[in-house]
Amino acid sequence: MTIRHPLQHAVVDNRLSELTLLYQFSNTMLSTIRLNKLTHLILTALTMPASGLFERSLIFLRNEKSEILQGMLGVTRQTSEELEIIGEQDSLGSRWDISDEVVNRQRSNEFCSRVRRSRIAINEDCQLIRQVISERRMGHMHECSCLECPVGCSIRKLCKGTFAAVPLVAINKTIGIIVVDNPESGSEITQEQLHFLQLFANQAGMAIENSMLYNQIEETNDNLRDARERLLHGERLAAIGEMAANLAHELKNPLITIGGFAGRLLKALPEETREYSYADTIVSEVSRLEKMLTEILSFSRKPTICFSRCDLLEILQDCISSCTTTLEDSNITLSAQLKEGTWPLSGDPHQLKQVFLNLMLNACDAMPDGGRLSIILDHAPLDKKSAVVSIQDTGGGIPKETLPRIFSPFFTTKHHGTGLGLAIANRITINHYGSIEAENSENGALFKVTLPLAVYNE
Numbered sequence: 001m002t003i004r005h006p007l008q009h010a011v012v013d014n015r016l017s018e019l020t021l022l023y024q025f026s027n028t029m030l031s032t033i034r035l036n037k038l039t040h041l042i043l044t045a046l047t048m049p050a051s052g053l054f055e056r057s058l059i060f061l062r063n064e065k066s067e068i069l070q071g072m073l074g075v076t077r078q079t080s081e082e083l084e085i086i087g088e089q090d091s092l093g094s095r096w097d098i099s100d101e102v103v104n105r106q107r108s109n110e111f112c113s114r115v116r117r118s119r120i121a122i123n124e125d126c127q128l129i130r131q132v133i134s135e136r137r138m139g140h141m142h143e144c145s146c147l148e149c150p151v152g153c154s155i156r157k158l159c160k161g162t163f164a165a166v167p168l169v170a171i172n173k174t175i176g177i178i179v180v181d182n183p184e185s186g187s188e189i190t191q192e193q194l195h196f197l198q199l200f201a202n203q204a205g206m207a208i209e210n211s212m213l214y215n216q217i218e219e220t221n222d223n224l225r226d227a228r229e230r231l232l233h234g235e236r237l238a239a240i241g242e243m244a245a246n247l248a249h250e251l252k253n254p255l256i257t258i259g260g261f262a263g264r265l266l267k268a269l270p271e272e273t274r275e276y277s278y279a280d281t282i283v284s285e286v287s288r289l290e291k292m293l294t295e296i297l298s299f300s301r302k303p304t305i306c307f308s309r310c311d312l313l314e315i316l317q318d319c320i321s322s323c324t325t326t327l328e329d330s331n332i333t334l335s336a337q338l339k340e341g342t343w344p345l346s347g348d349p350h351q352l353k354q355v356f357l358n359l360m361l362n363a364c365d366a367m368p369d370g371g372r373l374s375i376i377l378d379h380a381p382l383d384k385k386s387a388v389v390s391i392q393d394t395g396g397g398i399p400k401e402t403l404p405r406i407f408s409p410f411f412t413t414k415h416h417g418t419g420l421g422l423a424i425a426n427r428i429t430i431n432h433y434g435s436i437e438a439e440n441s442e443n444g445a446l447f448k449v450t451l452p453l454a455v456y457n458e
Contacts, residue, residue: 021051026203027095035211040103041096042204043075044083046180053193054180058115058158061176067122069177074115077184079106120154132167133174138198139165155179164189166201170209248293259286295420305348305431312343312387316377319356331370338377343387346454347432355425359391359447366395380450389449397440406438
């Protein structure tokens with residue numbers, strides 16, 4: 001019969017205690033995928049009085065993009081309460097749990113706040129970083145070690161005396177570190193404790209990695225769900241748009257007929273009669289409806305661009321000529337600074353004319369009591385291969401809250417119109433590889449249309 005020495009019994013008891021803790025921790029890691037709860041369980045298990053391991057523990061997770069260690073949590077012996085045991089205490093199937101109240105107390109602690117504010121740069125010149133992050137080996141630092149190292153100083157601001165740092169490794173990648181120390185008693189960290197910490201960290205690293213992967217999968221699923229909803233919503237809107245386009249097309253013919261007969265009645269009736277006023281209202285409203293239907297059809301159709309050689313200066317001059325009567329009737333002064341020369345474009349002159357006419361007429365609508373319309377044609381400041389047309393009014397500007405939405409379809413601040421004019425203009429400009437920008441100037445709104453100039457070999 002073999003008689004064991006009391007010291008051997010103590011060693012065996014310690015090993016059994018370690019194995020029991022590790023087994024319970026393994027069961028615990030399988031019970032949750034919440035990263036926040038997981039970090040609290042890990043650090044509380046290392047610092048709770050029953051474990052007899054460490055008086056304080058900290059966890060840092062690695063941000064691979066910025067290459068820093070981000071402080072996530074710090075737990076002390078004072079904030080580390082005994083973990084709840086789920087299942088029979090002596091059963092191999094038992095596991096730990098932590099309440100939300102304990103989690104909140106730990107997170108609101110001053111020491112935890114200091115840890116969460118901490119950022120440690122991953123610098124290979126640092127002995128501790130090289131050993132723990134790159135070589136994935138435990139670092140056991142004393143007060144005399146790394147006195148001049150920035151990383152050692154950063155951790156020493158949080159830890160007192162001797163501390164140990166162990167890597168959290170998952171799939172051959174260091175995802176963070178755990179730091180432990182004994183600030184109250186100042187006792188040394190033993191080799192047995194370091195051995196247990198290494199085994200513990202191996203399981204913790206895998207559990208944290210699994211939690212991160214699960215969260216990424218959840219986020220991806222949410223994004224896919226949102227994309228699917230947007231796709232279905234887009235399909236519904238497309239169906240509604242197609243129906244609206246067909247309806248607009250069908251309504252246009254009877255409106256033209258109504259307008260034609262109303263126009264004939266208008267010519268046949270004496271102006272002083274009440275019937276003449278009715279017919280005049282019918283003609284004007286039919287004309288407005290026809291314009292709205294034309295814009296809806298123009299927006300709903302797939303645009304076809306007949307690219308040809310054209311001149312931007314000629315297009316602007318045609319637009320100004322078309323707006324002359326409107327400018328005079330509205331008491332608007334025109335200031336046109338069109339730089340002479342050739343301004344060759346490759347595009348559809350009719351569609352481009354629609355863009356500038358829309359902007360000019362919108363400017364006139366913004367100045368019902370008169371004002372000043374400025375049109376400038378020049379090269380782009382940083383790109384001489386592009387032309388910029390600036391159209392500025394003195395109509396008071398666009399409200400800041402509506403400025404980002406003015407190019408959205410069916411958005412309008414006018415009492416009449418469909419809100420498609422700027423949306424169509426924006427689409428035409430984009431199809432010509434250009435852009436429209438809107439901003440508020442000193443006394444009104446400023447629109448800048450940028451278009452690439454074409455190069456033709458004569």
